[in-house]
Amino acid sequence: MGGWLKTVTLGLAATFVIGALQNAGAASAPAQTAPAAPGAQAPQGRTIFDYKADLSLTDRQEREIKNVLTELNKRLRLDRARLTLLDSEVEELIIKEADLEQLRRKLREIADLQVNLRIADIEATRKINRTLSPEQLKRWRSIQEAARTRR
16 A cells, blocks of 8 residues: 555655756756756756746746746655655554544545645646746647647
């Protein structure tokens, strides 16, 4: 059970955020890991920072995007620790053959945390999109769409 909780919860968001933050300092270098968040996601593990020139990102925009991703990353770290703890508690309840209502409450707590993580990811995406001009956003969405069709 422990594996599926971690995979479902952290598979996308954490990988995306960490990859973008690692690549944020080297905006002109190709990314080596997955992109930050759905709003910062690009083809083959590249991030929005890899398209700085194509999008004509200003230094101010780049700073704002980095700030959004940094805040999201902080939240992911805290929530990842909380999910690990909750996962252990669920496994312990299963081993002890605890009351199903206790298990239900714990699993709902996990589900609520997963929903909150997803919402935080969506909020970060929207904040990133708001930093872009209408032309930049159109171009960025075009880049993302091209990546989806290639997959």
